[in-house]
Amino acid sequence: MIHPLPIATVIIEDNVSTILPCEAQIPITCDQCEADTNVSIADLKALAPITCQHCGARRAFTQAELEITRLVLAQAGYYFS
Numbered sequence: 001m002i003h004p005l006p007i008a009t010v011i012i013e014d015n016v017s018t019i020l021p022c023e024a025q026i027p028i029t030c031d032q033c034e035a036d037t038n039v040s041i042a043d044l045k046a047l048a049p050i051t052c053q054h055c056g057a058r059r060a061f062t063q064a065e066l067e068i069t070r071l072v073l074a075q076a077g078y079y080f081s
Contacts, residue, residue, distance in 0.1 A: 032057040
């Protein structure tokens with residue numbers, strides 16, 4: 001017969017991961033005016049140009065920046081595919 005473990009012996013992990021949807025917005029700081037512009041993960045993954053909502057400056061988002069973003073989010077327990 002199977003018996004449940006007593007509550008005192010159950011180990012609870014604090015490590016919880018969250019999978020972010022492609023629609024999730026990530027703040028990207030403008031190089032010119034230093035204001036944040038929210039950009040979706042889908043746009044970041046597509047390496048689409050980022051246009052600042054404040055000053056209109058445009059710049060490319062590189063593959064290296066995407067990998068760094070992926071690593072930083074993973075360290076905080078957030079993942080996207």
